[in-house]
Amino acid sequence: MRKLSWLPLAIGALVALLLPLGLSVPYHQHILVMVLVWATLGTAWNLLGGYTGQVSFGHAAFFGLGAYAAGLLVHHLQASPWWGMLLGPVVATLFALPIGLICFRLRGPYFALAMLALGEIFRLVFTNWVSFTNGARGILILASFTSKLPYYYMALAMFAASVYVVYRLVNSKWGYYFVAIREDQDAAEALGIPSTRYKMYALLPSAALTGLAGAFYMNYVAFIDPHVVFSLGDISVMVILVVMMGGAATIWGPAVGAAIYVALSEMFRAQWGAASVLLFGILVCLVIMFLPNGVIGELDTLRRFLRRLREGYAGGKKGELLRG
Amino acid sequence: MTLFGQAVISGFLLGGMYALIAIGMTLIMGVMKIINLAHGALVMVSMYVVYVCYQLWGFDPYLGLFPAMAALFLLGCFIQRYMINRLVHIESILPENQVLLTVGIMLVLTEIVRLIFKSDYRSVTTGYSGDTFFLGDISVNVPMAIGFVIAMAFTYLLHLFLTRTDIGRSIRATAQDRDAALYMGVNAPRITVITFGLGSALAAAGGALLLPIFYLWPDIGHLFTAKAFIITILGGMGSTMGAIFGGLTLGVAESLGATYISMGYKDVVGLIIFLLVLLFLPGGFRSLTKR
Numbered sequence: 001m002r003k004l005s006w007l008p009l010a011i012g013a014l015v016a017l018l019l020p021l022g023l024s025v026p027y028h029q030h031i032l033v034m035v036l037v038w039a040t041l042g043t044a045w046n047l048l049g050g051y052t053g054q055v056s057f058g059h060a061a062f063f064g065l066g067a068y069a070a071g072l073l074v075h076h077l078q079a080s081p082w083w084g085m086l087l088g089p090v091v092a093t094l095f096a097l098p099i100g101l102i103c104f105r106l107r108g109p110y111f112a113l114a115m116l117a118l119g120e121i122f123r124l125v126f127t128n129w130v131s132f133t134n135g136a137r138g139i140l141i142l143a144s145f146t147s148k149l150p151y152y153y154m155a156l157a158m159f160a161a162s163v164y165v166v167y168r169l170v171n172s173k174w175g176y177y178f179v180a181i182r183e184d185q186d187a188a189e190a191l192g193i194p195s196t197r198y199k200m201y202a203l204l205p206s207a208a209l210t211g212l213a214g215a216f217y218m219n220y221v222a223f224i225d226p227h228v229v230f231s232l233g234d235i236s237v238m239v240i241l242v243v244m245m246g247g248a249a250t251i252w253g254p255a256v257g258a259a260i261y262v263a264l265s266e267m268f269r270a271q272w273g274a275a276s277v278l279l280f281g282i283l284v285c286l287v288i289m290f291l292p293n294g295v296i297g298e299l300d301t302l303r304r305f306l307r308r309l310r311e312g313y314a315g316g317k318k319g320e321l322l323r324g
Numbered sequence: 325m326t327l328f329g330q331a332v333i334s335g336f337l338l339g340g341m342y343a344l345i346a347i348g349m350t351l352i353m354g355v356m357k358i359i360n361l362a363h364g365a366l367v368m369v370s371m372y373v374v375y376v377c378y379q380l381w382g383f384d385p386y387l388g389l390f391p392a393m394a395a396l397f398l399l400g401c402f403i404q405r406y407m408i409n410r411l412v413h414i415e416s417i418l419p420e421n422q423v424l425l426t427v428g429i430m431l432v433l434t435e436i437v438r439l440i441f442k443s444d445y446r447s448v449t450t451g452y453s454g455d456t457f458f459l460g461d462i463s464v465n466v467p468m469a470i471g472f473v474i475a476m477a478f479t480y481l482l483h484l485f486l487t488r489t490d491i492g493r494s495i496r497a498t499a500q501d502r503d504a505a506l507y508m509g510v511n512a513p514r515i516t517v518i519t520f521g522l523g524s525a526l527a528a529a530g531g532a533l534l535l536p537i538f539y540l541w542p543d544i545g546h547l548f549t550a551k552a553f554i555i556t557i558l559g560g561m562g563s564t565m566g567a568i569f570g571g572l573t574l575g576v577a578e579s580l581g582a583t584y585i586s587m588g589y590k591d592v593v594g595l596i597i598f599l600l601v602l603l604f605l606p607g608g609f610r611s612l613t614k615r
Contacts, residue, residue: 055420105603109359109423113553114602117595120550124595128588182417233546237427244424248417275439281431288425289407292416 013160020152029148033220035255035262036155037213041235042242042254043162044209049240050248051170052202053182054104055112058119060235061099062092062207066214067229068126071139081141084215092211093204100203104196107185116232123230138225141218151220158216159255162209167251169205178202179249241284247294256295326461331583332576333462339575340472341533345548346555346567347479348526353561354499355519356408358422362430363527364549368542369433370396370528371535372441378448385448386470389532393525400524403429404517430545438542446540471533478529479568482522486564495519527552550591554598560607573597 020029041063049055069091070084103114126133133139145151169175177198180188185195218224229235238261246257261280268276291298349363373395374388383391407429411422418424455466486492497505498515506512531548538544555574559566574594581593 050417053418055418055423102599102603106606109420110557110602110606112420112423113359113557114599116550117554117598117602121592121595121599124589124592128586128592233431233543237431240424241428241431244418272439275435278432278435278439281428281435285407285425285428285432288421288428289410289414292411292414292421297417 016156020149026148029152031262031266033148033152033155034266035259036152036159037217037220038239038242038258038262039255040155040159040162040213040216041210041239042246042258043159043166043251044206044213045239046243046248046250046254047166047169047178047209048199048202048206050243050250050253051166051175051182052178052199054199054202055108055240056115057112057232057236057240058099058115058117059206059210059239060230060232061115061119061122062096062210063214063217063235064122064126064224064226064229065092065095066211067218067224068133068139068214069211070215070218071141071224072133074141075134075139080144081215081219082144084218085212088215088218089208089211092207092214096203096207097200099207100200104199104203116236119230119232119236123226123232126226126230133226136225136227138223138228139218140223143222144219155216155220158212162212163251163255165205165209169202170251174198174201182249241280244294245284245287247297250294250296253294253296260295327583328580329460329462331579333459333464334468335576335579336572337464337468337472337575338537338579339572340475340568341468341530341571342551342555342575343568343571344475344478344533345527345530346552346559346571347482347564348523348530349552350556350559350561350563350567351495351526352520352523353556354563355495355502355516356422358408358426359553360426360520360523361423361549361553362403362426362433363523363552364545364547365430365433366396366400366524366527366545367531367534367548367552368540368545369399369437370531371538371540371544372437373528374532374535375446375448375540384450385532385535386474389474389529392528392532396528397521397525401517401521403524404520408520409513409516430549434542434545441542443541443543447538448535448540450536465537467536471537474533475530478526479564482526483564491515491518495522551594554594557598558601 020032023029023032041059045056045059066084066088069088070081073079073084073087074081099115099118103111103118106114127136129135170178177188177193180191180193181195181198189195214229217229242257242261243254244257245260246255247253260283264280264283265276268279287294291301295302345363345367348366349360352358352360352363370392373392374383374385377383377388377391378385408422408425411425414421450467452466456463457466457469458464486496494505494510494515495518497508497510498512498519502512505515527548551574555567555570558570558573559568574597577597578590578594582590585593
């Protein structure tokens with residue numbers, strides 16, 4: 001594990017703190033907030049999927065539980081939705097326990113499918129249990145602030161917290177256990193790592209952070225319905241693709257992936273509508289095929305490629321190596 | 325009792341068509357050992373091919389089935405040859421890279437179709453769409469009955485293909501042990517391409533048969549992906565017979581769930597059965613017969 005160097009981190013933090021002040025258009029600030037939400041989701045997923053190797057297709061369940069924890073507080077108890085920021089992660093974690101106990105009995109693709117099925121079950125139940133969740137009509141609350149700035153700083157804090165948690169976890173003894181389980185579960189077991197317990201240790205913080213992001217989303221967007229927050233295509237799958245894009249099992253990969261995803265979808269939504277998703281899909285396919293470890297994971301490959309472009313091809317004329 | 329019979333029959337017929345889609349998936353899963361999450365998107369694309377044939381040239385959906393199968397066979401071969409097979413030798417952090425690539429492919433296919441046809445709901449109406457005939461007290465929808473018969477015919481043809489022809493045997497050999505098949509002179513990479521094409525063509529057939537019954541919109545693919553993998557797990561990976569039983573079980577279970585619980589919870593029934601099978605019978609129905 002490489003240590004985070006302080007200088008770039010401090011500069012990055014300073015830029016992140018000052019950036020929204022330089023942007024006066026609320027829309028631009030909104031884009032930044034969405035990047036941070038997706039970066040948080042990606043970082044949370046990365047802990048379980050990237051470092052521990054348990055590819056979950058059901059993280060929308062935790063996102064939705066967090067969002068609904070905040071929303072239902074308002075809907076039933078008329079409490080402030082901000083309490084949801086505390087309740088959301090707790091609820092998501094509590095649900096993650098039995099989910100983990102069930103799904104960690106399975107491995108690899110079977111685990112992925114079981115998580116997918118669970119995510120879908122949550123969506124269907126929240127759609128059909130109208131008396132408790134208000135069904136497909138969703139939950140509408142009044143946003144607390146009209147300015148985007150408070151939300152931005154909250155999202156930034158949330159993202160920073162998630163990066164801190166994941167960074168500390170993967171650089172502890174647990175982190176080595178996580179990676180060992182990812183690389184070879186049987187070998188890890190043989191070395192005495194109780195794999196189910198450590199997968200659980202990866203799942204619980206991951207679910208909590210995802211739930212936190214969900215609760216924040218409820219407060220920020222002020223409207224949720226089951227098809228948005230429990231969406232298989234728009235949340236569960238997208239968060240995987242965001243991480244793959246940026247680089248699985250890297251600290252900053254999910255943030256880079258989130259920035260690319262949100263930037264693409266916002267840039268092209270105006271002109272071409274859903275074509276932004278198409279563009280993102282094509283980009284994801286290309287990244288998986290040519291940069292299988294994502295943009296951050298393959299920085300060296302990219303750097304080498306750029307240097308070769310700049311200096312001409314080392315060791316001969318262009319194309320000679322390929323033909324040879 | 326009539327209600328019960330009605331639910332079972334319509335579930336059974338629908339399940340037969342689901343089974344055809346799932347057989348395509350189980351074939352791919354057996355040979356490639358990956359879950360093809362683009363499978364539903366392939367079904368969706370084939371439905372649009374049939375729809376276009378119907379709109380432009382007035383092809384009956386059951387006739388449009390053949391161009392759709394041919395088109396999807398080529399599309400499947402292309403995806404396998406130029407995209408998925410490239411990944412076999414690439415080292416990456418996550419072993420599920422090929423699965424994630426199929427997710428990307430699903431996204432691309434869905435969005436291309438959305439770009440061309442928009443998200444509108446479409447349907448194909450034929451002269452016999454609403455026709456029914458009666459078995460005792462139970463009414464049977466004609467398109468569903470035709471679809472079921474054709475689906476079973478295709479399944480039988482596939483069975484003959486897999487057991488009697490050279491390529492079919494090579495496919496089964498590759499599914500059993502890729503390395504051993506390579507030593508025996510089977511061109512395994514080529515077999516994977518053919519298998520993916522064949523699986524896509526079967527998905528296309530299933531989609532064409534379901535078109536007279538379902539509405540069509542670009543996101544319908546997710547529905548079929550979910551159903552196909554539920555059936556595949558129910559039946560046991562790579563087992564054709566298992567897929568048929570899985571398909572019929574899912575069809576009947578959903579139909580009964582819709583009749584006796586509620587329409588909204590219909591899909592929950594299927595998913596819960598799926599989870600239970602995954603947990604307690606991970607080999608699917610096939611493992612029951614082997615004991």
